[in-house]
Amino acid sequence: MDKWFNSRWFVRGISLIFAAVLYIFVQVEIDQYDNDDSRIFPSGNEEVATIEEMPVSIRIDEDNYVVSGVPQTVSVTLEGSESTLTATARQKNFDIYVDLEGLEEGTHTVELKHANVPRELNAYIEPKTIEVTIQERATEEFTVSTDFINTDKLPQGYELGESTTEPKTVAITSSKDIIEQISIVKVFVDVSGLKEPIDNREVPVNVYDARGNELNVQMEPESVEVSVDIQNPSKSVPVTLSTMGELPEGYTMSSISANVDKVKIHGKSEVLTGIEKVSTEKINLNDINESGTIDVGLALPDGAHIKGNKKIEVAIELEQTRTFQDVPVDVENVGDGQEVTFIEPESASMDVTINGLQKPVSNVSAEDITATVDAGGLDPGQHQLPVSLEGPENVELTGEFEQVTVEIT
Known part of the structure; x- marks a missing residue:
């Protein structure tokens, strides 16, 4: 064993193995930091915090260019001492940005960067790189149209009168390609149930292409005021x-x-x-x-x-017309010792028809009608005598005969 340790090649081999193990350990730890969703957790002598939805700013000549493909927010992992890390994660007083200064129009793969992160901290941005498209900025004015919705739900008899939009146009800024796609610039006004006019209602402006897809563009202003008269003709x-x-x-x-x-x-x-x-x-x-x-x-x-x-x-x-049958015909002023016999008609009665307004006619009875002939001063023999009819006022009477033939004996 002592001979091994006295050998330079053995020591070099052992050192190489330890270096490889240490490298693998560090890489595993970094990957764990990148994928961990926890806010703050200990790792040896350092702390780690992940900040979600950190806004991204764009550095470019905004007067002449527009950019698409830049996410609004990204996830940022900070690593470092607990005191500095806690304050930075709470205040979020650092910037995440993409620097596009000096790049030409077209599509580029660029790296997201950070600024104002304390030196004591390491920052890891997810995603690290993004693909962006730079295009020349264009601005054009468009007339705003008004689309009234739920007009079928206006109260019965009510209708829309004249309408105005203020301002009548908006300035839309985007890339030339997007500007050329703009087909519809309009506002939507709900008139359901309205009985009174709309006075200066603020409504957001919507922009669409020819297929009805909404376009994300910059507008000035972003909303307009709509007034409309509601009429009940x-x-x-x-x-x-x-x-x-x-x-x-x-x-x-x-x-x-x-x-x-x-x-x-x-x-x-x-x-x-x-x-x-x-x-x-x-x-x-x-x-x-x-x-x-x-x-x-x-x-x-x-x-x-x-x-x-x-x-x-x-x-x-x-x-109303009514007919009374067999109304007696009375003979008046018959002389002493005289008798009167009806020749035509043979009976001393006749039918009488009455006519007039319905209410008085409906109240008449046979007893209310009299038919008479006057035999006063007549000598014996046959005579034609006119028939006189009497009845209630406002009623017209018509007899079956205007005159009768009688014989006086």
Whole structure:
């Protein structure tokens, strides 16, 4: 054994083996640090902390170039003494950046770097390298259009009026390639349930290509103010009465009228333009046998409505005709000793028809009607005498005969 240790080659071999083992150990420890998600843990005399979502800044001539491919945040592992490490991890008072100064347009693989990390600490950035694309910066103005959504959910009869956008244009900055892809620049305004105008509502601007894919660009400003008038158009139109069927036998229509001549209807402008009048729902005359007032609904066209009560009052005045049979015909002023015999008609009675407004006519009875002839001062023989009819006021009476033939003996 002593001979081995006295041999230079043996000592060199042992040293080489120890160096290889030490190298492998260090590499394993570094890999463990890179993959460990813990915030702070001990490792011998040093501590390790991992900071997630550390923002990345870009160093480039931003007036002339734009860059894509740079992540917004990265993960940074710090290693060093506990006191310095704890303060640095808590305050995050260091920078992670990618330096693109001096690089030309195109795609480059670059290394992420750190600045202001205390000397006592080692910093490991994940990912270490990234692929970025540098392009010439371009700025162009675009007109902002407005897309109103849920217009079908506006209250009945309401519609959109004039709208304004302030400002009307936005300046969009990006690479020339992206600027050329821009097809749509618009804002979306939800008008569901609105009854009052929108006044200077701030709405974000959206940018899309021709396929509807949203583009990530810089805008100035990023939002605009939208104002829109909400209208509830109305129109006054005449009311017409609509009927169906026929009145029962013995009745005729004297008059029919509504309690209003016009009604105010509401609806969208294109609906109201084509409406010149509004009809009632059909009134079934078959069911009407007396004068009076009924409530009738309005047959409103599609898309039109009225506020409040949707019915109107309709006054109906009927005329009625009735016939009383065998009304006695009385002979007045017959002379002493004279007798009167009816020749034509043979019976001393006749049918009497009455006509007039339904209510007074309906109250008439046979006892209310009298039919008479005057035989005063007549000599014996046959005579034609006119028949006189009397009855209630406001009722027209018509007898079966205007005159009768009698014989006086």
